[in-house]
Amino acid sequence: MESAVAAFVFLVVCALVAYAVVMRRAGRQPVASRKPERPAFEKYYVGVLAAFAVFLVAWTAWQNHEEHRPPDRKPVRIDVQSFQWCWKFSHPQSPAHRSTTGTCRGNDLPTLVVPTGRPVELRLTSKDVIHSLWVPDLRYKMDAFPDHVNTFTLTLDHEGRWRGRCAEFCGERHYAMDFWIQAVSPEEYGRYLQGQQIGAGAGTAA
Incomplete structure (x- = not known):
């Protein structure tokens, strides 16, 4: 509009x-008006x-x-902790206390697993310096600060996997601080919360 x-x-x-x-x-030629x-x-x-x-x-x-309308359904909560130089994704609603992390070296990238069709609330913080979670293809970006929580909600309507990265210079390995975000069906996400693995690239379960 x-x-x-x-x-x-x-x-x-x-x-x-x-x-x-x-x-x-x-x-x-314009004629000047005589009215003041x-x-x-x-x-x-x-x-x-x-x-x-x-x-x-x-x-x-x-x-x-x-x-910024509040979601109709209670969002799925995922805690995101950034650190030099990688990520940790925790699912506090998981019965198995599921969390995923990695080293961000080579192919050891953590995967942020989210369900399709449901609002997902990401709660971002940092363990050390300022980082920034950025998924270029999905146009999501949010800074992560030490001793502070930033929150935003996203909803993905189809399955897929996209690469994310840190958008805030945070040290010598900033360039390698990548991760995956993978959207799966609600049923597969439920199995994931129970401790089952999903497709390739799920990172290291902790």
Whole structure:
């Protein structure tokens, strides 16, 4: 919607500029008004600007509300701990206290396993310095700070596996601080919480 409004305003401005240029080239000379003030026109102009400003503010507030609407279902909670230089993903709702970590060296990358079709609440913190969880293909990014928890909720509607990485320079092995995020069916996720393995790339169970 914002793009449509911006495009409309742009076209109106272009039309007015084109009209002014055409009239100028046509040799039409503007005639100065003899009235020192035009209160009716000024009130109309201010009213249109005020209405447009109110519309933009109201529309932006409504869109923000829709984007941050609380999930209909209780989200799956996953605790994410970053450290130099890898990740640990813990599932506190797992009967088996499932957690996954790795060394982020070679192919030893941890996998963040999430269910499809359900909201997932990620709670991020750091063990040492500032890190940043980033999944470029899914456009998710959130900083992780020591002694602080950042939270955001995501929902993946189809199964798949995507590579994530740290987006905050955190030391000499920052470049290798990658991980996988893998979305599986709710049934497979339930088996995973019970301690069963999923497909390749699940990391090291702890």
